[in-house]
Amino acid sequence: MSWKEELASLTQNRNNSSKLRFDEPLSKHNYFGIGGDAAAYFEVSTTGELAYVVQLKKRWKVPVAIIGRGSNLLVSDARYPGIAVRLIGEFNRLEFDQNRAHVGTGVSLPRLSKTAASHGLSGVEFALGIPGSVGGALIMNAGAWGSSFGDLVERVQVMTDEGELIDLSHDDAQFSYRHSGLKTYFCVTGAILNLTPGDAEEVANLMQNLYNQKITSQPFAEENAGCMFKNPPGHSAGKLIDECGLKGYRVGGAEVSKIHGNFILNLDNATAQDVLTLVRHIQDHVKRERGVDLEMEVQLLGF
Template structure:
């Protein structure tokens, strides 16, 4: 470690009330089941614990939030700095009024949509189909089946990298397709979503329809990362990948899904380098056949081996 690099030993870490663990393998925590370790994994007890920790942490140490690890490649060399994982204390959903829910940053899309159904709130059914947590939905403007997070978000509570707690409105987040202007190192601890009044039975029917459509079209029983590339304006990413002859294309232990070509698979022992390398080869072939630059939707973090 160079003289100017921040110290990352236990003594240099601020005190916590939650759990702070060194060198935690991240592969078991992400959908691809590949990749290296977090230098530190912090599971805060509550939002105050997180804010106090970030305020006391050397500002040069990088911080990254981790949800369900679905839309993520963790590179084989691991993630430097601190990975923040919001556990049970943040997996809450409660009704604010007849059409509004306050959701913890660690709550899953299934929990949010099911609670909305039970409360007779329609318009949040699409979250049933996104394998992630509220924090990830807010950061990435998560969406599916014609709806996006920006359609339902009123505001969110965020702990900035400095430890400052702020409330950001929908407009503050500068939403575009699969993107927000949420700053690096910021962690979404809760969000307020608004739907419209609905009949629980009709809401359940829509959730069932979405679940069936996913099951039919996507390789849900595989080690995958969800949608790999963003849909370019006027195009479907999967069609461009298919037209470039990449259906079933393999590299190391990674493969382009034959069921849905915008999904990459870990066939068993793929490294993250295999998966990311395959994605780059797909991008190269699509560029060569269509002239279109596919943009990654999957987040790629950490260092190569």
């Protein structure tokens, strides 16, 4: 029996919403719309099945990649030889207990923001315009307008490489600018967030204002993965790229946005190689002209 047969037999006759597909184009599951096929794509709806994937990974030495909404990912053009896992079902739970949100990592940030606002809870207004999942936001410590997701976190639940669920404190998660220490675990499964009670209408207005500002200053129509580079200390990556005259610079189907220099757009069937060549060109140019190193914020999968 192969790992694929074993995985297929696991999902047969199960009465849940998990979905398994073989030879699935990963380009369908990320905001760049780029990437080769994954040998298997598994939408996992229960903790038990997620723990089973850990066992499969260990026994067959098959690579496993957890993907959220794919809004911060550049996926290789090559075939991914393992299992791409996305969390659905019980990972989409979202409950409020006074000012705390108990949230599964499959929940989208826009859903979290809107639901918190409807409960009159402040803290996640900045996240309406971030098209990721709570899992991706925890891993990346996503943020905007001076707020970062990690600041809200009281506890984080993760699954280890042994398939065990463990509970971490805010400090254990080691949040810093667009980074956390959570990547060392197999998967992040849930969190408890501390929000602040407020007036529902005021929270909703602030959320909407921040969203409106974002969609008028950043490209939203074309396929992209958000900011390509982290802001180097004391600099704005977008401003540096703009000052180097790189807005509109193109490699193959990939182009530096003319609206915001820190966004790379897939304008015309760009390949991952086009995007990476453009990234290297920008990094070399900015280093040469301004002496600053640009570090990628977008995460690579399958390279």
